Amino acid sequence: MSTPANSASRALRIVRTAAELSTAIVQALEGLAPGNSPAALGLVPTMGALHSGHESLVSTAREQNDVLVVSIFVNELQFNDRADFERYPRTLDADIEILARAGADIVFAPEVSTVYPDGRPLVKLDSGALGEKFEGASRPGHFDGMLAVVAKLLHFCMPPASLGVPVAYRAYFGQKDAQQLVLINRMVADLNYPVEIRSVPIIRSAEGLALSSRNQFLTKEQAKAALVIHRALNLVKGRADRHEPLYLEDAAGLFEMEPLVELDYFELVDPRTLQELAFNCQDTPFTGEGLLLVAAKVGKVRLIDNMSLGY
Amino acid sequence: MSTPANSASRALRIVRTAAELSTAIVQALEGLAPGNSPAALGLVPTMGALHSGHESLVSTAREQNDVLVVSIFVNELQFNDRADFERYPRTLDADIEILARAGADIVFAPEVSTVYPDGRPLVKLDSGALGEKFEGASRPGHFDGMLAVVAKLLHFCMPPASLGVPVAYRAYFGQKDAQQLVLINRMVADLNYPVEIRSVPIIRSAEGLALSSRNQFLTKEQAKAALVIHRALNLVKGRADRHEPLYLEDAAGLFEMEPLVELDYFELVDPRTLQELAFNCQDTPFTGEGLLLVAAKVGKVRLIDNMSLGY
Numbered sequence: 037m038s039t040p041a042n043s044a045s046r047a048l049r050i051v052r053t054a055a056e057l058s059t060a061i062v063q064a065l066e067g068l069a070p071g072n073s074p075a076a077l078g079l080v081p082t083m084g085a086l087h088s089g090h091e092s093l094v095s096t097a098r099e100q101n102d103v104l105v106v107s108i109f110v111n112e113l114q115f116n117d118r119a120d121f122e123r124y125p126r127t128l129d130a131d132i133e134i135l136a137r138a139g140a141d142i143v144f145a146p147e148v149s150t151v152y153p154d155g156r157p158l159v160k161l162d163s164g165a166l167g168e169k170f171e172g173a174s175r176p177g178h179f180d181g182m183l184a185v186v187a188k189l190l191h192f193c194m195p196p197a198s199l200g201v202p203v204a205y206r207a208y209f210g211q212k213d214a215q216q217l218v219l220i221n222r223m224v225a226d227l228n229y230p231v232e233i234r235s236v237p238i239i240r241s242a243e244g245l246a247l248s249s250r251n252q253f254l255t256k257e258q259a260k261a262a263l264v265i266h267r268a269l270n271l272v273k274g275r276a277d278r279h280e281p282l283y284l285e286d287a288a289g290l291f292e293m294e295p296l297v298e299l300d301y302f303e304l305v306d307p308r309t310l311q312e313l314a315f316n317c318q319d320t321p322f323t324g325e326g327l328l329l330v331a332a333k334v335g336k337v338r339l340i341d342n343m344s345l346g347y
Numbered sequence: 348m349s350t351p352a353n354s355a356s357r358a359l360r361i362v363r364t365a366a367e368l369s370t371a372i373v374q375a376l377e378g379l380a381p382g383n384s385p386a387a388l389g390l391v392p393t394m395g396a397l398h399s400g401h402e403s404l405v406s407t408a409r410e411q412n413d414v415l416v417v418s419i420f421v422n423e424l425q426f427n428d429r430a431d432f433e434r435y436p437r438t439l440d441a442d443i444e445i446l447a448r449a450g451a452d453i454v455f456a457p458e459v460s461t462v463y464p465d466g467r468p469l470v471k472l473d474s475g476a477l478g479e480k481f482e483g484a485s486r487p488g489h490f491d492g493m494l495a496v497v498a499k500l501l502h503f504c505m506p507p508a509s510l511g512v513p514v515a516y517r518a519y520f521g522q523k524d525a526q527q528l529v530l531i532n533r534m535v536a537d538l539n540y541p542v543e544i545r546s547v548p549i550i551r552s553a554e555g556l557a558l559s560s561r562n563q564f565l566t567k568e569q570a571k572a573a574l575v576i577h578r579a580l581n582l583v584k585g586r587a588d589r590h591e592p593l594y595l596e597d598a599a600g601l602f603e604m605e606p607l608v609e610l611d612y613f614e615l616v617d618p619r620t621l622q623e624l625a626f627n628c629q630d631t632p633f634t635g636e637g638l639l640l641v642a643a644k645v646g647k648v649r650l651i652d653n654m655s656l657g658y
Contacts, residue, residue, distance in 0.1 A: 062510075066510065077508075153536075154536065157538075158475050158477055158537060159472060159494065159534040159537045160472075161471075161473065162470065162473040162491075164469050164470065164471055165469070166469055166470070180473075183470065184537075187538045188537075188538060191538060191540055191541055194508060195508035196510075197388075197505060197507065197509075197513070197541065198506070198507075198508075198509050198510060198513045199373075199377065199386060199506070199514055200509050200511015200512060201509055202507060202508070203508045204508075205508050219470065222469050222470045223470040225464075225465065226465075226469060226470045226495075227468075227498045227502060228502040228503055230505060230507075230508065
């Protein structure tokens with residue numbers, strides 16, 4: 037792609053319906069300088085409540101694409117807990133300000149009636165065994181609901197079928213939701229969606245806490261205690277980098293010293309299949325590729341994090 | 348769309364891989380006369396073993412589109428019975444001859460490794476309650492497997508995302524597989540696929556037997572006995588047309604007089620939701636819209652048929 041136009045010159049368009057979105061996408065693509073071939077359209081799906089983690093997604097997508105669409109939709113289907121859905125922060129005005137500054141072209145903020153005009157879908161996505169483990173174990177139905185809306189958004193925002201200048205299509209997801217990313221990649225492969233999924237690294241606070249819209253529900257004391265997650269990941273990562281045996285149980289041990297933090301799981305898995313790696317924690321140094329997954333509860337707030345190991 | 352080019356002048360391209368298919372679709376679209384706007388691409392998904400029923404689908408799609416793709420793939424996932432999958436007729440050479448005569452532009456006949464490169468999909472389509480009744484009741488998993496391949500084919504054959512002359516995209520399915528058609532329409536709506544589903548009426552033999560690739564497994568005597576299906580549908584349809592009460596049990600009664608034919612179900616349903624219509628068979632004339640669904644076994648061969656009632 038060519039160099040993106042100066043973001044200051046872009047006008048952010050906010051659209052609510054599928055028809056407005058299509059028109060806005062076509063106009064934005066047509067407005068590109070001629071010779072912009074192949075053009076590229078990037079989509080960043082979000083549930084709003086944007087923080088620096090999202091800004092990193094948006095800024096990466098901004099750099100890599102000519103036209104940038106950010107969707108904001110709090111998807112009830114992926115909340116297994118109604119109260120969690122209701123208290124999920126809705127900050128549309130602040131989100132739009134952030135996205136205008138970040139140079140997005142189009143914000144797609146649909147109503148529920150646009151996304152689910154007939155109520156809950158009758159034909160559903162089934163994330164199968166991949167969606168039942170780890171986060172799926174404590175959030176039944178979460179990943180099926182997430183896939184339901186991503187499957188729709190990928191179609192809503194797809195550049196139009198036509199004949200002329202090709203348009204590359206990419207969608208961006210954060211690596212923080214590692215299981216979500218694996219499932220989306222799997223869905224795109226299993227349904228042959230014509231889109232390229234790109235992922236963006238986790239953004240952390242200076243102290244190491246992975247950014248999440250849930251962090252705002254932590255007290256200062258809880259936020260400090262939650263740093264054990266990063267310490268545990270780093271402990272194992274350091275051993276992997278030094279080609280030492282990993283001794284995952286030492287990481288779990290760190291959590292026992294933090295009474296405010298209740299560990300749910302700390303696992304080493306295959307980064308593509310989420311299969312637990314039957315890793316011998318005795319005297320064998322780690323080789324190959326792995327992904328450390330961790331989830332812990334701090335008060336009522338569930339936090340997840342992960343780190344790649346690999347050579 | 349413009350008048351299709353003379354079918355005699357078309358060269359049928361047979362492609363096996365996704366890359367070959369994309370190239371063939373782009374070349375066929377680019378080969379259209381200029382000013383052909385909007386262009387239209389039609390897809391007819393089949394499992395081969397083409398008969399006059401398919402020819403009608405293909406010929407309708409040929410008339411309505413500039414570029415016509417027919418896919419041929421015997422999808423193991425939709426066979427709940429391995430033996431049924433194995434004996435399903437594979438007649439690729441004869442199919443290609445029929446499609447060349449019918450003026451198709453592209454035959455997409457992928458290998459299993461193109462459609463399912465990683466084996467069975469991990470993220471699946473779930474047809475839910477709609478897929479469990481009627482045909483789903485006797486063929487567990489059938490509709491999920493059917494949706495899995497249709498979801499892929501709709502993406503494989505989608506005209507490319509680009510900027511220029513718009514391309515309309517349609518996929519064609521026969522009304523004979525009524526439950527399949529309802530589920531595909533539902534999937535397209537629930538996942539917001541950018542495709543228009545068009546359906547084509549049932550084709551029958553002169554005697555009234557709905558054409559099916561399974562009919563070739565019937566003896567002459569069985570084929571004659573199977574005509575009771577059409578007689579039963581016509582009996583009820585006639586009453587509906589004359590605004591009489593339907594008395595569905597009379598239709599079921601006809602089957603009792605045919606010892607070679609074992610009725611599975613004969614139901615009146617809502618044509619969009621397949622909800623059984625709580626129809627009062629006493630003295631109330633039928634009003635509204637309905638779909639009669641029937642399935643019966645003749646020897647080892649399961650036959651389905653249907654007929655619309657409505658005003």
